[in-house]
């Protein structure tokens with residue numbers, strides 16, 4: 001399939017998932033994850049009209065950002081080491097992986113030094129898998145309260161990763177859990193403004209994530225594809 005065909009196919013599946021769950025496709029934004037492909041392919045992704053680009057490591061992203069950073073909106077979606085914050089700040093408008101206080105402190109410091117505000121998702125480990133990054137759900141409220149006065153970080157929502165399952169349906173409890181946590185935090189008025197966003201769903205499970213309320217889905221292999229020799 002060509003990129004155009006993959007985009008059409010994904011859009012059709014997004015529409016169907018929205019129809020099943022009484023949502024509209026405008027509520028679901030795509031982060032095109034380019035970590036498996038070259039700068040040339042990333043340029044094609046931007047040419048195709050996809051505007052949100054996701055990368056999970058600065059080492060992989062650097063070439064692409066240097067060539068194309070003036071286009072599109074860049075999302076940092078992977079685990080972020082504290083000593084890499086200085087590399088990504090100001091380049092990535094969204095950080096999907098805020099998961100600890102030391103990272104929040106460094107983001108606040110670096111964003112303040114540059115006079116900018118970074119949008120962040122609090123990454124939560126709903127599935128409880130040891131291999132997954134993210135705060136335990138029961139720590140989300142106190143964490144958000146702790147960083148309330150970090151005026152250079154705007155937490156707009158929550159992010160999670162589901163375990164890989166052969167049956168996407170088996171991931172539903174993870175996505176439902178993230179939505180319920182967001183709704184509970186909003187009910188309790190933990191943040192000054194309600195958390196509106198849910199970053200959840202990847203190639204294998206995005207339809208289930210949409211049915212459970214995803215507002216950002218992060219799609220790599222199914223949408224952008226993979227190229228040999230890239231990783």
Ligand SMILES: *Cc1c(COP(=O)(O)O)cnc(C)c1O
Nearest residue numbers: 033056077202203218219220221
């Ligand atoms: C790689 C990656 C994705 C996209 O993965 P696919 O399964 O290829 O869609 C999404 N989110 C994160 C955090 C990733 O690292």
